[in-house]
Amino acid sequence: MWSTAREIAAGDTVIVWLASPFPTSSILHQTRDFIQPLVVTPGKDFNSKYGNYRHSDFIGMPFGSKVGSRSGKGFIHLLRPTPELWTMALPHRTQILYIADISFIISYLDIRRGSRVIEAGTGSGSFSHSVARSIGPTGHLWSYEFHEARAQKARDEFTQHKMSDFVTLTHQNVCKDGFNLTDAADSVFLDLPAPWDAVEHAKQALRKDRTTRISCFSPCMEQVLRTVSALNDAGFIDITMYETLIRPHDVAQVPVLQPISDMEEKLKKSEEIREIKRLRQIAAKQKTDESAHGEKRKRDDGDDEQEAEAVDGEDVGSGKKLKTEDDDEMADSTPSRDVVNGSSSSRGPAVAFAPPLQKISVSKAIVEVRGHTSYLTFATLLPPMPGASPPASSEDVAPLDSVST
Numbered sequence: 001m002w003s004t005a006r007e008i009a010a011g012d013t014v015i016v017w018l019a020s021p022f023p024t025s026s027i028l029h030q031t032r033d034f035i036q037p038l039v040v041t042p043g044k045d046f047n048s049k050y051g052n053y054r055h056s057d058f059i060g061m062p063f064g065s066k067v068g069s070r071s072g073k074g075f076i077h078l079l080r081p082t083p084e085l086w087t088m089a090l091p092h093r094t095q096i097l098y099i100a101d102i103s104f105i106i107s108y109l110d111i112r113r114g115s116r117v118i119e120a121g122t123g124s125g126s127f128s129h130s131v132a133r134s135i136g137p138t139g140h141l142w143s144y145e146f147h148e149a150r151a152q153k154a155r156d157e158f159t160q161h162k163m164s165d166f167v168t169l170t171h172q173n174v175c176k177d178g179f180n181l182t183d184a185a186d187s188v189f190l191d192l193p194a195p196w197d198a199v200e201h202a203k204q205a206l207r208k209d210r211t212t213r214i215s216c217f218s219p220c221m222e223q224v225l226r227t228v229s230a231l232n233d234a235g236f237i238d239i240t241m242y243e244t245l246i247r248p249h250d251v252a253q254v255p256v257l258q259p260i261s262d263m264e265e266k267l268k269k270s271e272e273i274r275e276i277k278r279l280r281q282i283a284a285k286q287k288t289d290e291s292a293h294g295e296k297r298k299r300d301d302g303d304d305e306q307e308a309e310a311v312d313g314e315d316v317g318s319g320k321k322l323k324t325e326d327d328d329e330m331a332d333s334t335p336s337r338d339v340v341n342g343s344s345s346s347r348g349p350a351v352a353f354a355p356p357l358q359k360i361s362v363s364k365a366i367v368e369v370r371g372h373t374s375y376l377t378f379a380t381l382l383p384p385m386p387g388a389s390p391p392a393s394s395e396d397v398a399p400l401d402s403v404s405t
């Protein structure tokens, strides 16, 4: 398909991104103001509200470059085309399929490297580009469009995007004239106003030596019901309908909350250390008082000192401090942080046990889901059983109320 070279050359298609390189989901469907395809043509200029540029200046730049305008005001990004970017940037000649539906259809039709696929109609070629990438040059896409100007424009684009070796575009009314193919395709995709009229033709074009799939894209339920009837009549099975909706999520980074059991343990330890510190302070104060008075104070109760020594690990009399495990832990715990709520503490060398604070990404789904595009009906066609007679059509089946019991 498109150039895989590192640098942009004359004649290459580039996608010009005119806005922030980090789109939010809300602008993904309104990006045509921000994103445009461009064929690099020496001698031509690209002018926009983001500045003026000469195509020839793009030649030799790596794809993905950020380019400043000639006036120094504004910049653009020159991106390598992908089917996703093409769908966002392509010139619309019809309504098009977007990536949420495209990816779902490709997955449910089991389209992969080497697949042989039929699509009708081609429209603006949005779906065609994603299929072309999925099947690669070892597969084949037969695309049909009955609007002559659209067919020609799509054909030109397929040639420009180096797809024409494995994508065949035919200008034809598939409901009337079918696909001119027999037992050829692994799957069929119909994006037509009246897909039911093309179901029998699709059946003829599908392979009979393996299980094959069909999908029809229709905006309203009446179309779905007619299509389901036609699929039933043609002997398709496993008929299922889906709707693809985009549900945006609010994403935020939050501090990792620690398990309560850990917190209890740490709080207990914190209390113990606070108590030790308190006793140390008492002992230190006593020592200061004694030296200030220049005499050794007589103790009424020698037990106090012993108690302080026992808890504190400090030889109060000699002023020598004995190192404890807790001291090590306090010294190692940097930076100092509040364990409980995760906020930074400005209380100096406070007691701290938590490792440097970690954050995780969490998301909350937005309840309202908008953006109905169409209903997707899928069905399966099994290879005929050897010696089996063709399935009865619904017209041959007597209505339920006429069946006597």
Ligand SMILES: C[S@@+](CC[C@H](N)C(=O)[O-])C[C@H]1O[C@@H](n2cnc3c(N)ncnc32)[C@H](O)[C@@H]1O
Binding pocket: 094, 095, 096, 097, 120, 121, 122, 123, 124, 125, 126, 127, 128, 144, 145, 146, 147, 150, 172, 173, 174, 175, 176, 191, 192, 193
């Ligand atoms: C909605 S557009 C398809 C958009 C396309 N899936 C895309 O992603 O760009 C439907 C196209 O089907 C074409 N079409 C309608 N009926 C047709 C028929 N019977 N045979 C061939 N093409 C047909 C229309 O001209 C139109 O271009």
